Amino acid sequence: xxxxxxxxxxxxxxxxxxxxxxxxxxxxxxxxxxxxxxxxxxxxxxxxxxxxxxxxxxxxxxxxxxxxxxxxxxxxxxxxxxxxxxxxxxxxxxxxxxxxxxxxxxxxxxxxxxxxxxxxxxxxxxxxxxxxxxxxxxxxxxxxxxxxxxxxxxxxxxxxxxxxxxxxxxxxxxxxxxxxxxxxxxxxxxxxxxxxxxxxxxxxxxxxxxxxxxxxxxxxxxxxxxxxxxxxxxxxxxxxxxxxxxxxxxxxxxxxxxxxxxxxxxxxxxxxxxxxxxxxxxxxxxxxxxxxxxxxxxxxxxxxxxxxxxxxxxxxxxxxxxxxxxxxxxxxxxxxxxxxxxxxxxxxxxxxxxxxxxxxxxxxxxxxxxxxxxxxxxxxxxxxxx
Amino acid sequence: xxxxxxxxxxxxxxxxxxxxxxxxxxxxxxxxxxxxxxxxxxxxxxxxxxxxxxxxxxxxxxxxxxxxxxxxxxxxxxxxxxxxxxxxxxxxxxxxxxxxxxxxxxxxxxxxxxxxxxxxxxxxxxxxxxxxxxxxxxxxxxxxxxxxxxxxxxxxxxxxxxxxxxxxxxxxxxxxxxxxxxxxxxxxxxxxxxxxxxxxxxxxxxxxxxxxxxxxxxxxxxxxxxxxxxxxxxxxxxxxxxx
Numbered sequence: 001x002x003x004x005x006x007x008x009x010x011x012x013x014x015x016x017x018x019x020x021x022x023x024x025x026x027x028x029x030x031x032x033x034x035x036x037x038x039x040x041x042x043x044x045x046x047x048x049x050x051x052x053x054x055x056x057x058x059x060x061x062x063x064x065x066x067x068x069x070x071x072x073x074x075x076x077x078x079x080x081x082x083x084x085x086x087x088x089x090x091x092x093x094x095x096x097x098x099x100x101x102x103x104x105x106x107x108x109x110x111x112x113x114x115x116x117x118x119x120x121x122x123x124x125x126x127x128x129x130x131x132x133x134x135x136x137x138x139x140x141x142x143x144x145x146x147x148x149x150x151x152x153x154x155x156x157x158x159x160x161x162x163x164x165x166x167x168x169x170x171x172x173x174x175x176x177x178x179x180x181x182x183x184x185x186x187x188x189x190x191x192x193x194x195x196x197x198x199x200x201x202x203x204x205x206x207x208x209x210x211x212x213x214x215x216x217x218x219x220x221x222x223x224x225x226x227x228x229x230x231x232x233x234x235x236x237x238x239x240x241x242x243x244x245x246x247x248x249x250x251x252x253x254x255x256x257x258x259x260x261x262x263x264x265x266x267x268x269x270x271x272x273x274x275x276x277x278x279x280x281x282x283x284x285x286x287x288x289x290x291x292x293x294x295x296x297x298x299x300x301x302x303x304x305x306x307x308x309x310x311x312x313x314x315x316x317x318x319x320x321x322x323x324x325x326x327x328x329x330x331x332x333x334x335x336x337x338x339x340x341x342x343x344x345x346x347x348x349x350x351x352x353x354x355x356x357x358x359x360x361x362x363x364x365x366x367x368x369x370x371x372x373x374x375x376x377x378x379x380x381x382x383x384x385x386x
Numbered sequence: 387x388x389x390x391x392x393x394x395x396x397x398x399x400x401x402x403x404x405x406x407x408x409x410x411x412x413x414x415x416x417x418x419x420x421x422x423x424x425x426x427x428x429x430x431x432x433x434x435x436x437x438x439x440x441x442x443x444x445x446x447x448x449x450x451x452x453x454x455x456x457x458x459x460x461x462x463x464x465x466x467x468x469x470x471x472x473x474x475x476x477x478x479x480x481x482x483x484x485x486x487x488x489x490x491x492x493x494x495x496x497x498x499x500x501x502x503x504x505x506x507x508x509x510x511x512x513x514x515x516x517x518x519x520x521x522x523x524x525x526x527x528x529x530x531x532x533x534x535x536x537x538x539x540x541x542x543x544x545x546x547x548x549x550x551x552x553x554x555x556x557x558x559x560x561x562x563x564x565x566x567x568x569x570x571x572x573x574x575x576x577x578x579x580x581x582x583x584x585x586x587x588x589x590x591x592x593x594x595x596x597x598x599x600x601x602x603x604x605x606x607x608x609x610x611x612x613x614x615x616x617x618x619x620x621x622x623x624x625x626x627x628x629x
Contacts, residue, residue, distance in 0.1 A: 238503040239480040240518055242456065246434050252442070255428065261451030262522030264503050266480050317391075317482045386432055 011213075013122035013161040028111035029133060031165050031178035032140055035079035035101040036090035042098060044091040044190060049073040049201040049251055075199060079103070081180055089158075089183035089202060093190070093282075094216070097151045100126070101143035102165075104177070106135035116168040117144065117177070122161020124149030128168075152186050155216045156224075156281055158209040159184050185209055188218055189282025193382040194248070200280055201385075203254050208277040218283045222324070222334055223357040225278045229270060229336040230301065230355055232257075237301040237337055238264035248272040248383040267320045270301075270337035272383055274322040278334075279382065285334065286380035288327035289318045290365075293372035296346060299339035305353045311341070313370070324358060327380040332358045340367035391477045395496075397469070401509075406465035406493035409511030409539055410589035410596065412580040413573065414441075416457050417615055420533040421445050422526075424455065429576075438462050438471060438514075446521070454521030455530065460514040464590035469494060471514035475507055491531045506531040510538040512591065541583050542611050542619040549610055549622025554598075558606065558628040563590075563597045566624055568610045578614035586628075600628040 037043035050073040079101070080088040092098050102117075112135060118128035126146040133141045153159070162181050166174040185205050211228025215221040229235065234257060242265040243249040253273060256263050268287075275285040294315045303310030322334040339353035344367070356364050365374050392398070401407075418426065424445040431441045438460045445455040460475075462468045476484060476496060484507070487495030492508030492515070504519040504527040515534065519525040549571070554564035570580055582589055586606040587598035600606050606628050612620040 236503075236522070238505075238518075239498065240503075240505055240516070241478040242518070242520065244434075244440070245478045247432070249430075249442075252428075252430065252444075256444075259427070259451065261446075261454060263454060263520045264518075268478065314480065315482050316480050317477065319480065 011157055011159050013159045026107070027115075027167050027169070027175045027177045028108040029104045029106050029135070029141070029167070029177060030083070031102055031180055032083055032105035033079040033103045034081040034163075034180050034182065035103075035143065036092075036098060036182075036184075037076070037078050037080065038101055038143075041100070042092055042096055044093075044187065045075060045199050046089060046091055046185075046202050046205070047073045047075045047199040049203060049254075073199075073201070076202070081182060083178060083180070087181050087183070089185060089205075091185040091187055091200065091205065092152055094156070094186045094188055095151045095154050097148050098184075099145055099147050101145050103143050104133060104135075104141040106139040106141075111135055113169065117165065118146070119163040119165040119180075121163040122159065122182070123152060125163060126165075152184065155186070155214040156188065156209055156212040156221060157186050157214065158206065159186070187281050188215070188221060192279040192282065192284050194276060194384050195280055198385055201250070201254075204250060204277060204280055204385075207254065207257070208280050211277070212281055215281075218278075219358055221281050222274070222278045222283050222285060222322070225274050225281075225283075226322070226334045226336040226357050227355060229273050230339075233302070234260070234262050235301055236262055236264045237266065239266055240264075241266050241268045243269045243272060244386075245383070247386045248276055250276055250385040265337075267335075267337045270335075271320040271322050274334055274336050275382060276385060278322070284325050286323045286325070286327055286382060287320060288323045288380040289320045289377040290374045291318050291377070293319060293369045293374040295368055296370045297341060297351070298368060299341070299351070299353045301337050303339075305339070305351065308349075311351055319368075319374075321356070321364075323361075323380060327376050327378070329361055329376065331361050333361050333364050334358065335364070335368075338368075340364070342367060346370075388473075388477060391473060394483050395473060395476060397473055400469050400472075400494045401465065406469070406509065406511060407588035407590075408584050409465070410582040410591065411461070411511055411513050411538055412570075412582075412591070412594075414459055414461065414513055414538055414579040415577050416443060416445075416459070416534055417537060417577045419615060420537055421455070421457075421530055422447070424453075427454075434460065436462070436467065436471070438467075444520075450523070452522040453525050454519075455525045455527065456516075456518045456520045457530075457534075458516040458518075460516075462512050462514060463592060464512050464588075465493065465509065467590075468509040468512045468514045472496075472507060472509050475514060475516055488528065488532075491528070491535050495531075497528070504528070508535065510535050511589075513538060538581075541609065542581070542613060542621065544611070544619055544621040547609075547621050547623040549612065549620050551608065551610055551622045551624035553624060553626060558598075558600060558626055560600060560602050560628055563592075563599045565592075566596050566598055566608055568596060568622060570610075571612060571620060573612065573614060575614045575617065578612065578617075581611040581613055582608060583611075584608045603628050 212224040297311040335356040342352040342354040484496040495508035498505035552567040
C-alpha cells in the first residue's frame with residue numbers, strides 16, 4: 001500500500017455554480033498569479049524536503065553534495081500559483097480567513113481601468129474587490145489583495161479547491177478572467193519543535209493531515225496520529241532503531257512508506273513519528289524514554305488481538321514513547337507501537353487491547369510493566385528531522 | 387558513556403585480542419557484488435556527533451519489495467571510537483543485551499536473537515556497521531556481513547606502489563602520534579573507498595588526516611590503497627624506523 005502523494009487526493013472544496021457571465025466579449029486581462037505567503041497573511045512557510053526521491057550517490061568521498069541534499073530541500077516558491085507554470089500548496093491555521101494577493105496580466109492594449117474583481121469556488125470564493133488596474137511594461141499589474149469569503153474549516157485537513165475568477169467593468173457584467181487551482185492545509189496551531197528550526201515539509205503534512213483529518217483539538221490530533229501509525233499496514237516492530245537517534249530520519253520514513261512493502265521499526269522510531277507529525281499540526285509532545293522494565297504481555301505492532309502469539313513480552317533495555325507537554329510521573333503518554341492489555345488479570349485468557357493515547361503515565365506503567373522501575377528519563381527531546 | 391551498558395556488554399574486553407587498530411578506512415560503502423547483487427535503492431550520508439559520518443543504504447532484490455536490507459556504516463576516527471560507537475548502537479536497541487555474533491565477522495560482533503528480524507552489528511577497524519533485515523521477508527544478513535567485513539579488512543594484493551605517502555615531519559618516536567599524508571587520488575566509482583594498513587602502528591584519523599602511533603621502537607610500514615570495483619587497486623607504501 002502506498003501513501004498518497006501530494007496533489008493526487010485531498011478534500012475537494014466548493015463545487016459551486018459559476019456566475020452568469022457575458023460570453024460576447026472577453027476581459028482584456030487575466031489572472032497571472034496567486035500568492036498566499038506574504039507578510040501579514042498568516043501563511044505557514046512550507047518546503048519540499050530533500051530525498052522525497054532519493055538522490056543519486058556522489059562519486060566523491062569529500063563531496064558535500066549528499067549532505068546538502070539531505071539537509072536541504074526547496075522552499076515553496078512565491079507566488080504559489082502561476083497560471084500554466086505551477087500550483088504549490090499553502091498552510092494556515094484552522095478557522096482563519098486567509099487574505100491572498102493576485103497579479104493580473106494584460107491581454108490587450110485597453111486593459112487599464114476600474115474593475116470589480118472576485119471569484120467563486122472553494123470556501124465561498126473571494127469577496128469582490130474594486131481595483132484600478134494599471135499595467136506597466138511588464139504587462140503585469142501590481143498585486144491586488146482579496147479576502148476569502150468564508151473562514152477555513154475548524155479541523156485538520158488538506159483541501160483542494162478551484163477559484164473561478166470574474167471581473168466587472170463599467171458595464172457591470174461579470175466576465176471570466178481565469179480559473180485557478182489551489183491546495184491548502186489547515187493546522188490547529190503553528191508547528192512546534194522540531195519544526196521551529198526546520199521549515200515544515202509538504203510530504204510530512206500530507207501524511208499528518210491524512211491521519212488526523214477532521215481533528216479539531218490537539219488531543220484528537222495526537223490520538224489520530226498515534227492510531228494512524230499503529231494501524232499502518234506496512235509497519236512491524238523490531239528492536240533496532242531504524243531511523244537513527246541523534247536525528248530523526250523522517251525523510252527515510254516517508255520514503256519507505258512511499259516505496260511500499262513492509263518494514264520494521266522500533267519504539268524510538270514510533271515515538272519520533274508521533275511527536276514529529278503531531279507537533280507539525282500544532283501539538284506539544286516530547287519524546288522520552290523509560291528504563292529498566294520487563295513487560296506484561298502486550299499486543300505487538302500489526303498484531304491480531306485474537307492470536308495469542310501476537311501478545312508478547314519483552315525485557316527491555318529502554319522503551320520510548322511520546323509524552324504530552326513534558327516527561328514526568330504525572331504526564332500523559334502516547335505509545336503507537338503497542339496495545340497494552342487493559343485486563344489486569346494475567347492468569348486468564350482474556351486480553352483487552354488498548355492503545356495508550358493520552359494515558360496517565362502511572363496507569364500506563366501499571367498496564368505495561370510486569371517488573372522493573374520503568375523510570376522516566378529526565379531528558380525529553382524533540383529530535384531534529386533530516 | 388552508560389556504565390550499566392558497558393557492564394552488560396563487557397565492553398572492557400572488546401578488541402583486546404584483535405588487530406582492530408591496524409586497519410583504517412575512509413569512505414567505505416558496501417559493494418553491490420558483496421550484497422548478492424541486490425539493488426541499492428537509496429544511499430544517504432549525514433554527520434553524527436563525535437566526528438562520526440553515517441552512510442546509510444537500503445538494498446532490495448529486483449521485483450521483491452518485501453525483502454529489504456538497511457546497511458548503516460558509521461565512520462569514526464579510530465577503532466576504539468568505532469567500538470564506542472557500536473556500544474551506542476547496541477544501547478539504541480530495545481533488547482537488554484544482544485547475543486554475540488560469529489567470531490569471523492568483525493573485531494567485535496553482535497546479532498539479533500533468533501525471534502527477531504535478522505540483524506548484525508560489528509566493527510571493522512574504525513568502521514561501525516549495522517546490517518538489518520528490514521523488510522517483511524528475512525534476508526541472509528550474516529552472509530552479507532561476512533562479505534562486507536572481508537572487503538573492509540582484507541589487504542589487497544598489489545605488485546607496485548604508485549601512491550605517494552608523505553612521511554611525517556621529524557623522527558618517529560615510540561608512543562607519539564605522527565601524521566602521514568597520503569596523496570589520495572579522486573575516486574572514480576560510487577563504491578570506491580580508501581584503505582590503510584599497518585602491522586606495527588595504530589591508525590587513526592584526525593581532521594581527515596591519518597595518524598600513526600607505534601608503541602615501541604623498530605621498523606614501521608604503512609600501506610594505503612584505493613579500492614574500487616572492477617578497477618585496478620592503487621597502492622602506496624611508507625616505511626620507516628621508530629627510534
